[in-house]
Amino acid sequence: MPEGPSIVILKEFVKELNVEGQTIRKVTGTADLDIKRMQNQKIITFKTWGKHFLICFKDFTLRIHLMMFGSYRINSHKESKPKIGFQFENAEINFYTCAANYIEGNLNEVYDWTADIMGKKWNTKNTIEKLKKEPQAMVCDVLLDQQIFAGAGNIIKNEVLYRTKIQPQSNIRALPAKKLKELVEETKNYAFDFLKWKKANTLKKHWEVYSKKVCPQHHKVTKQELGKNKRVSYYCEKCQKQYN
DNA sequence: AAGGATGTTGCCTG
């Protein structure tokens, strides 16, 4: 489910319900949280930041993270009890297998909106500045750093590195300025391609290295756990260059 | 059909 673009799709679906400004009739669920707090409260709006789905109330916000296995149903439900579910006068939203937490006060004090790769305030220059502060970092690590590329996940990481022809172990400091800029710009470009393909149900079809055995040039794809986080990197040793 | 994976947190250990 996750990665930023999928959360944007969730937000778009939810906004179509036109429940912003409406009062929640009933909140149900197994979440370890004071869920009754939201009952009879008016929803101001829905937002996203990276992989976070945000339900905003007057003085607080509910943050939902779908993690690896999360799912949701709109105007329907699964057989299992939702982790958290909302009933409106004419609509229903249910979330399963997610992490839910309250954020108190002003969201702008919690979130750096310029970090969200799907957001309006995201910008190349700002992101390059952040990257330059971590010259020793590997590109496979920074692409998963939510403070820099909020919303990027392992699919985006691998596909962007293939597009930009950079091997995942490369260090930031070793990338020529032009290449660094390309890396940053392509992350946003790929994220929006991801959004478009996900909506069309054709995302997997467009994978060039992620979960693939061969790249589009018919070279063998290397699969390796790399970086601080030991997440899997898929890359082509022939098409992608190692910088260091 | 067992194994792996689009993610993150927090506990345990050396």
Next chain:
DNA sequence: TCAGGCAACATCCT
């Protein structure tokens, strides 16, 4: 003491 490692969470696809 604290950073790093790793389990936990929980579901669906291959």
